[in-house]
Amino acid sequence: MTESGSKLRIFKILKIIISSLLITVLLLFTIAAIRTLSLDVNAGLQLAHWEKTNNKSLVIDHHQREELLANFKEAIRIPTVSFSNTESNTTALLEFDRFLRKAFPTVFSSSLVHHELVGNYSHLFWVKGSQPELVPYMLLAHIDVVPASESDGWEAPPFSAKEIDGFIYGRGTIDDKNSLMGILQALEYLLLKGYAPRRGFYIGLGHDEEINGLNGAMNIVRVLKQRGVQLLFVMDEGLTISDGIIPGLEGPAALIGLSEKGQAAVKLSVSVAPGHASMPPRETSIGILATAVKRLEDNPMPRLFGYGPEGDTFEHLAHKFSFPLKFIMSNLWLFSPLLSRILERKPVSNAFVRTTTAVTFFNAGVKINVIPSLAEAYVNLRIHSAQSVEEVLDIIKDTVGDQRVKVELVDGFDPLPISGADEKAFGFQIIKKTVLDLFPTVTVAPGICIGNTDSRHFVDLTKNIYRFSPAWFKPGDPERFHGINERISTKNYEEMIVFYFNLIQNCDIRKLPEPHSSVHEL
Numbered sequence: 106m107t108e109s110g111s112k113l114r115i116f117k118i119l120k121i122i123i124s125s126l127l128i129t130v131l132l133l134f135t136i137a138a139i140r141t142l143s144l145d146v147n148a149g150l151q152l153a154h155w156e157k158t159n160n161k162s163l164v165i166d167h168h169q170r171e172e173l174l175a176n177f178k179e180a181i182r183i184p185t186v187s188f189s190n191t192e193s194n195t196t197a198l199l200e201f202d203r204f205l206r207k208a209f210p211t212v213f214s215s216s217l218v219h220h221e222l223v224g225n226y227s228h229l230f231w232v233k234g235s236q237p238e239l240v241p242y243m244l245l246a247h248i249d250v251v252p253a254s255e256s257d258g259w260e261a262p263p264f265s266a267k268e269i270d271g272f273i274y275g276r277g278t279i280d281d282k283n284s285l286m287g288i289l290q291a292l293e294y295l296l297l298k299g300y301a302p303r304r305g306f307y308i309g310l311g312h313d314e315e316i317n318g319l320n321g322a323m324n325i326v327r328v329l330k331q332r333g334v335q336l337l338f339v340m341d342e343g344l345t346i347s348d349g350i351i352p353g354l355e356g357p358a359a360l361i362g363l364s365e366k367g368q369a370a371v372k373l374s375v376s377v378a379p380g381h382a383s384m385p386p387r388e389t390s391i392g393i394l395a396t397a398v399k400r401l402e403d404n405p406m407p408r409l410f411g412y413g414p415e416g417d418t419f420e421h422l423a424h425k426f427s428f429p430l431k432f433i434m435s436n437l438w439l440f441s442p443l444l445s446r447i448l449e450r451k452p453v454s455n456a457f458v459r460t461t462t463a464v465t466f467f468n469a470g471v472k473i474n475v476i477p478s479l480a481e482a483y484v485n486l487r488i489h490s491a492q493s494v495e496e497v498l499d500i501i502k503d504t505v506g507d508q509r510v511k512v513e514l515v516d517g518f519d520p521l522p523i524s525g526a527d528e529k530a531f532g533f534q535i536i537k538k539t540v541l542d543l544f545p546t547v548t549v550a551p552g553i554c555i556g557n558t559d560s561r562h563f564v565d566l567t568k569n570i571y572r573f574s575p576a577w578f579k580p581g582d583p584e585r586f587h588g589i590n591e592r593i594s595t596k597n598y599e600e601m602i603v604f605y606f607n608l609i610q611n612c613d614i615r616k617l618p619e620p621h622s623s624v625h626e627l
């Protein structure tokens with residue numbers, strides 16, 4: 106073959122490659138465009154078709170406002186702190202019990218409500234329904250809070266419940282005394298108005314959620330199991346209404362947690378022979394361990410965005426993004442690698458992208474002139490829905506890549522199962538309707554809860570666990586969670602009461618409306 110002939114062939118091959126690449130790209134974009142346009146915005150539910158119920162409405166007057174705010178502030182002032190796995194403020198927990206009975210006299214005296222203490226400080230309420238054939242549901246919240254010290258930079262003392270510019274400051278104002286007090290205050294008002302539910306429900310208030318719920322939530326579950334209870338759904342704290350937090354999203358979004366991340370506590374340890382500091386070995390246990398920790402921080406777990414339910418979040422929200430973003434959000438199958446790289450830049454959105462790795466303890470050394478025989482570190486991993494404890498442990502061992510570093514799993518659990526979010530998912534649809542009635546401008550979407558909640562202990566009682574509370578989060582607010590200046594606006598706290606007041610009544614429908622034959626709005 107001549108030189109020009111072979112050039113021609115190469116040119117032809119190149120042409121074929123380029124045009125097939127172009128066709129592929131064109132095809133991908135056409136599919137993406139069709140998906141963008143055919144997005145089912147309302148996921149099938151037409152509010153007008155809901156069974157008619159005569160819901161009572163809650164109009165809060167001046168006197169009630171003073172009373173409900175005084176109750177909430179008193180709850181914040183009781184320092185129900187869980188300090189460590191073994192240490193709680195039991196004096197405060199006892200005081201909280203007395204306070205609840207005083208603040209909600211109707212709840213504690215109504216013949217419709219059965220109350221009991223579980224695990225000494227946790228509370229279980231059963232509110233009897235008039236129609237026992239309707240499967241009950243359960244609302245959860247927790248009494249305990251994480252520690253807080255004013256010297257970290259609080260604008261008001263963390264157990265003062267001081268009001269500044271319409272916000273109440275204090276530990277527990279968003280985690281989780283807002284839900285706890287909101288639920289009980291709503292029930293108090295419902296009972297005072299003569300309400301009697303058709304569908305019975307439970308309320309569970311754990312006292313040790315921040316230290317794993319071993320005595321609170323787990324004992325509540327044990328009691329319910331003994332009684333053969335099955336639940337239609339469980340609703341607990343978790344995701345919130347976020348406004349201006351998701352990059353590029355126009356308007357507020359209520360994310361309802363269908364699942365929560367798994368968790369692993371991993372211990373790294375290096376053990377060597379001790380010796381005199383005057384003749385050190387080339388590497389000490391501390392140096393070896395420090396290298397291992399650095400490797401873990403330098404090599405984050407793989408991006409898995411789009412492989413778990415977080416993909417659904419964006420598909421539901423896609424229509425609320427402006428055009429180029431709308432196109433990207435409705436086609437995560439194509440763009441998730443790109444979106445992952447944007448989301449991983451901030452700690453809060455990075456948590457949705459991957460299993461996170463946090464080194465939380467590092468201990469070694471006994472004396473200035475002794476080569477330490479032992480160095481230990483603990484790593485807290487929050488596991489993405491598309492991974493398991495075992496997979497994460499294997500990756501850690503590979504990344505550390507040093508036989509001298511012992512890697513042990515202390516405890517852990519896999520990511521939680523994914524609850525339903527379709528037209529037939531009672532809990533999801535009730536929460537969605539209640540949010541939309543109260544906040545018509547909010548877009549409701551399924552999400553994944555990045556923290557762990559007491560609800561994870563309820564998997565044997567129901568397949569449908571939702572993690573949501575109608576607290577409004579604006580930029581800067583996620584950092585208040587376990588951080589400084591935790592606060593809620595008085596307006597938002599009132600909205601929370603109204604939300605639970607309506608939610609309880611909405612649960613009285615016997616069944617959800619028939620799904621609309623899913624009409625796609627083209």
Ligand SMILES: CC/C=C\C/C=C\C/C=C\C/C=C\C/C=C\C/C=C\CCC(=O)O
Pocket residue numbers: 280281314315342343344345347350351352415448453454457554555556557558578583586
């Ligand atoms: C893909 C997501 C992109 C951006 C982030 C969007 C929304 C996130 C909004 C709020 C998340 C912030 C705080 C919630 C974190 C954990 C709370 C969950 C459980 C708390 C359990 C507890 O500590 O008691």
Ligand SMILES: N[C@@H](Cc1ccccc1)C(=O)O
Pocket residue numbers: 314315316317556557558
């Ligand atoms: N709510 C806690 C639950 C927890 C307690 C103790 C250890 C780890 C986790 C969290 O997600 O952080």
Ligand SMILES: [Zn+2]
Pocket residue numbers: 247280281314342
């Ligand atoms: Zn909490």
Ligand SMILES: [Zn+2]
Pocket residue numbers: 251280315587
């Ligand atoms: Zn917490």
